[in-house]
Amino acid sequence: MVIQSTPATPGNIPVGASTMIGTAVIAVPIMLPAFVTAVVESGLIYAYSKGTIGWSALLTGHIAIVGLLGLWVAQVGRAKRNAAMPLVTAIAVAATGPIGAIAALAMIAFSRPAADDHLLLAAWYERIAMAVDTDEVTQLYDQVATGRTANLSGTSPPAFASIMETGTLTDRQVALGVIARSFHPDHLPALMLALKSDEPVIRVQAAAVATKVRSDLRALVDRLAGAELQPMPGTTAAVNAASQLRSCLASGLLDEGDRIRAEIITARLSVTPALSTLTPPRSRAHLPKTPVVEHHAIEESLLRASQFARLRIGRRLARIDAHEHYRVRRAVRDLLPSTSASTEAQ
């Protein structure tokens, strides 16, 4: 549906939207060139009438002025601004000399900038319809101008867990809404309290939130599960993705299958930090206890990255971990970050 019978004008644009208009003004300075043209053309005719200059000089001067006006029109056009009025002025001057320039001045003085209004409104509509990208500064300006930024002068909200225990029904419902839309593992205690609430309304809402969060987390794991989508270990993207997955795992809301998948992907993404923090074991009692799934994930990732030396180290450590008799060689010791401890495992 379009409000066809009432075209939007700045006069009837609502408060929240009218603040955006000022940035979209498109204006072309016409008055000064037209005025200068009128003065010079009049001066040439006056000089010719007094006999100061001849016919040829008058004509040459007129052609030069029209040429300059032509350049001006072209410049305005190249700048993708409205060249209609400069063009009319140039044609009028070319045809009638100073009279054309004076007529152009009159037109400018009495005309309303309807074309500019149209563009202004078109730009405004595109902005509010979010049809064009705006830079962050403009977005922030809009938010501040319309009073939509966070209210920093208010008191900080109480902990959600305490709201679930002592808050009003409305507060508890709103808090659960916030948890649903921006879940963080730290919200889990509040969610668990809500699931056990004496208030049936809260229990039902908490269950709906738990289901939504579980579904969202599953979607996140699915997104990161595709091998081609996984960022290479050690990159910033990998660190961020691993952090997100750890949050998923910490939520306790993943299904068993999703939890295993999330653990494997997290291990893949975290492979470089995991190896870099390994220290040589002093004895069997100090051997690192890495989950089997993580070993497989690490190996797969190292193969993909052609890091064969690290792969060999990992396999040897895994054998030690599995209580096999094995001696860690010097080459291995050199590759590990710390050499202070004994390398004799068995």
Next chain:
Amino acid sequence: MQQLVSTTSSQAIHSGKTSTAADSDVCIIVEGCYPYIAGGVSGWIDWLIKTQPDTRFSIVTLWPRPTTLAPKYALPENVVSFQHLYLQDFGERPVIRQRRPNNTDAFANALGAFINHGGSAELTGVMAAFKTLSETVDPQVMFNSPVAWDIVRRMYDEAMPYSSFLDFFWAWRALLGGLFATLEFKLPKAAVYHTISTGYAGVLAARAAIETGRPAVLTEHGIYTNERRIELLMADWVADTVEKGHALNDPRLDLRDMWIRAFEAYARTCYEACSDVVTLYEDNQRAQRVLGATSRQLSVIANGIDLARFASVQPPAADVPPTMALIGRVVPIKDVKSFITAAHALKAKIPNARALVLGPTDEDPGYFAECAQLVADLGLDGTVEFTGTVNILDFMSQIHVCVLTSLSESQPLVVLEAGAAGIPFVATNVGSCREIIEGRADEQPPLGAGGIVTDLVSPQQIADAVAVLLSDPDKRRHYGETLRTRVSQTYTSAQAVASYKALYGRLIAAPTSATLAGTPHR
């Protein structure tokens, strides 16, 4: 609440001689289900109409727009009229230039008061202003006219100037389009208007009560306002244009707040206008009281079942492996994943335990696939079995314990059916499950527990509870018998039928109240 049918009211129903010359005795107003959706509230309406054969019903069914669904129920013979009310089709006629009325301020003010607070007086104000305006401009045309533009601007400036106007505009169109459609709809004549929810159906019932002076009654299965609130608070499709962070009491209203307020206002109006507010179980009344329902209006009429149907069910034979069963559709709201995880935990305690899921699996194929994957992930291929749609009577003799893991229910019939068959129940604390399994606070004499109630989304608790019942046959039998006794005392179909017969009889015989002055019955 159990009531006996009085002779007078019974005669009023049977003779058809009521205090008004009504086309029907009862006009059922229902939103988004009957007769196009099977089961649930639709099934209940079908049951209600069929069990009141001497009452003439008219039906108004509300939908966003014409539905492509085929009816799942044939209209019973005592239905004398059936009408659709489409909420989202309002104002789609071409714009025609018309004289601009000069009384838009009154209408905008009345709408603002109604949307923000609700109430019978506020709805009366809106109805009066709407009628006055309709004399100048066709309401359908008005909705696409400068009048509507003026109103939307005024309401935006007054209610939520911090929010996005564009989003407000479209939300306003959706919200008030439905309201305008409800105000313009031609009401069928009836002695009683019976709505099955608040929302737009509740507004229509309230309008009917105000306009005709006839009583309106509300039966709520679940609390509609809460369902909408939950949906809106979690919805990703509602744009958050004001940055509130984690602040809960930010006074700047956003679109989400406007939607919730509107539905609360609709509910408040419906509760105020209805003479009787009925629900299926006592817990629901807490939410109804919050939005203005009073003790004088509130009553409980529980759903009932036909006990004879389950009389022949025998307990499981000795060679049947320990079996728990979830009877229901495989959809997220039943939280079947918790049931599967509980089966995994149960298997650790009782290795030969069996878990049946008795119900259709085709309603949400994606969710069913996730459940099947979970069964595989947990190595439960020989333990958990999805049977699809079955006749539960064929399986009841194989079930030791019934389980319900639902996230939300009103009054699940499956608990009553298991109880009628003497099968103990383990259920999450939703809807009236605790009331059915443990008994109401005023139960006389107290019968004791007929099963175990657990927290929501707690597979371990469910597994522990089922393990207790599976490993203690005496306790299991005792709980089953207790549940059977409670169901036969409190939850029979005959009791519910008698209660509604009495309610209708009383309301049909009630005198007509004063109507909205100057508003004819359209």
